[in-house]
Amino acid sequence: MKKHLTNRDKQAQETKRKLIESAHQVFLQNGFEKTTISQIIKTAGVGYGTAYVYFKNKHELFIAIMEEVMQQFFEVAHQKFRPDTAAEASSQIKNQVREYMNLAIQNRPIMKVVNDAIGSSDRIEAEWENIRNEFIRGITSDINHSQEKQLVNTEFDPAITAKSWYYMNEMFMWQLVDADDNHDNLEHIVEQLSLFYTSALYNG
Amino acid sequence: MKKHLTNRDKQAQETKRKLIESAHQVFLQNGFEKTTISQIIKTAGVGYGTAYVYFKNKHELFIAIMEEVMQQFFEVAHQKFRPDTAAEASSQIKNQVREYMNLAIQNRPIMKVVNDAIGSSDRIEAEWENIRNEFIRGITSDINHSQEKQLVNTEFDPAITAKSWYYMNEMFMWQLVDADDNHDNLEHIVEQLSLFYTSALYNG
DNA sequence: AATGTCAATGACATAATGTCAACGAAATGA
DNA sequence: TCATTTCGTTGACATTATGTCATTGACATT
Numbered sequence: 001m002k003k004h005l006t007n008r009d010k011q012a013q014e015t016k017r018k019l020i021e022s023a024h025q026v027f028l029q030n031g032f033e034k035t036t037i038s039q040i041i042k043t044a045g046v047g048y049g050t051a052y053v054y055f056k057n058k059h060e061l062f063i064a065i066m067e068e069v070m071q072q073f074f075e076v077a078h079q080k081f082r083p084d085t086a087a088e089a090s091s092q093i094k095n096q097v098r099e100y101m102n103l104a105i106q107n108r109p110i111m112k113v114v115n116d117a118i119g120s121s122d123r124i125e126a127e128w129e130n131i132r133n134e135f136i137r138g139i140t141s142d143i144n145h146s147q148e149k150q151l152v153n154t155e156f157d158p159a160i161t162a163k164s165w166y167y168m169n170e171m172f173m174w175q176l177v178d179a180d181d182n183h184d185n186l187e188h189i190v191e192q193l194s195l196f197y198t199s200a201l202y203n204g
Numbered sequence: 205m206k207k208h209l210t211n212r213d214k215q216a217q218e219t220k221r222k223l224i225e226s227a228h229q230v231f232l233q234n235g236f237e238k239t240t241i242s243q244i245i246k247t248a249g250v251g252y253g254t255a256y257v258y259f260k261n262k263h264e265l266f267i268a269i270m271e272e273v274m275q276q277f278f279e280v281a282h283q284k285f286r287p288d289t290a291a292e293a294s295s296q297i298k299n300q301v302r303e304y305m306n307l308a309i310q311n312r313p314i315m316k317v318v319n320d321a322i323g324s325s326d327r328i329e330a331e332w333e334n335i336r337n338e339f340i341r342g343i344t345s346d347i348n349h350s351q352e353k354q355l356v357n358t359e360f361d362p363a364i365t366a367k368s369w370y371y372m373n374e375m376f377m378w379q380l381v382d383a384d385d386n387h388d389n390l391e392h393i394v395e396q397l398s399l400f401y402t403s404a405l406y407n408g
Numbered sequence: 409a410a411t412g413t414c415a416a417t418g419a420c421a422t423a424a425t426g427t428c429a430a431c432g433a434a435a436t437g438a
Numbered sequence: 439t440c441a442t443t444t445c446g447t448t449g450a451c452a453t454t455a456t457g458t459c460a461t462t463g464a465c466a467t468t
Contacts, residue, residue: 240425
């Protein structure tokens with residue numbers, strides 16, 4: 001049974017911190033694939049085996065780095081919206097899309113690496129899948145409520161419609177992350193995506 | 205200057221064919237990542253270096269295998285539709301979606317590997333990007349025509365709308381490829397996707 | 409002070425890639 | 439027919455990365 005943090009414990013924490021920080025730096029510089037454990041431990045100034053004391057492999061190390069951004073996405077995902085009119089829906093949807101895209105753009109460097117990493121590792125892809133499902137769950141619930149309020153036609157299957165809508169957004173998000181010149185057309189994309197969605201569900 | 209195929213040439217052709225065939229088999233069995241050159245050449249019964257005579261690396265070898273399926277997708281992509289009424293549009297869209305999904309399902313084993321491979325290789329991703337762009341180009345042109353015929357509101361940006369619509373479809377396609385139990389709900393998905401799209405664009 | 413614990417280490421075994429000098433059978437031509 | 443050239447084929451090699459593990463020694467405990 002341990003009571004207080006010993007110096008040894010602090011030292012260990014510090015080593016882990018150095019590893020994460022160095023990994024972050026190296027991942028941003030070289031991308032996911034090209035980054036090696038050797039580069040990371042060299043930057044951190046620790047021995048090779050040390051990395052494996054704290055992380056099972058490169059993927060787990062990267063997931064530790066992803067966590068911060070992931071958290072931000074979860075927060076956006078949890079913002080439910082409960083419009084009472086079609087006009088309200090339109091405006092709220094537009095805001096949520098804008099937040100989602102801005103979040104990605106503001107974290108562009110790390111999001112680029114995340115994009116790499118998703119392709120390279122089932123483990124990391126599963127991690128992103130969590131975010132995706134969180135969004136889809138939220139949207140599904142939103143559609144259900146809108147249907148109960150007679151704002152949306154009940155012939156729409158909430159789960160499938162939610163997926164469709166989320167996928168549209170995610171693909172554009174990755175595209176914004178990739179490109180470097182999207183400050184001008186971001187708002188246009190937000191408008192068009194929202195128009196598509198609200199035209200389908202909240203008109204008619 | 206060569207005139208006729210020498211025996212040597214035929215032998216070389218045969219070696220290349222054996223490599224492609226063996227690679228196909230091994231890729232289906234082990235997926236893209238886990239397949240190694242050693243496994244392929246062992247199955248083909250040729251020497252290690254031989255693989256590198258015909259293919260720069262594993263990726264290029266896989267692209268040779270993808271080509272057949274790619275061709276089929278290009279064919280579906282090139283089917284333009286030019287509806288004169290909203291009802292016609294709805295029915296034609298539904299058919300095209302169904303064809304796209306069926307094509308993927310019928311080639312499920314290799315499409316699973318393609319999905320792996322896209323994540324693992326920029327070269328292969330670029331190859332798939334060609335198909336994607338071909339679809340998007342076609343859809344964009346379709347929307348333009350529908351707008352000229354006053355079937356679709358001109359506030360829709362054809363390029364962005366086309367991308368949104370295509371992305372929706374592609375994501376569901378990959379999902380159908382992944383899962384094994386989609387014979388029952390395929391038609392439901394087709395209905396819902398088409399409903400989403402036609403509700404947004406062709407209703408008013 | 410003696411003993412136990414555990415963070416840290418780097419050499420090793422393993423595995424995959426891409427290259428290349430050399431082999432030898434087929435093609436050429438005299 | 440035989441000598442010479444061409445070129446498809448080969449596997450050993452150098453290279454590079456991964457994950458493991460026995461060992462070490464500084465720190466904690468008694």
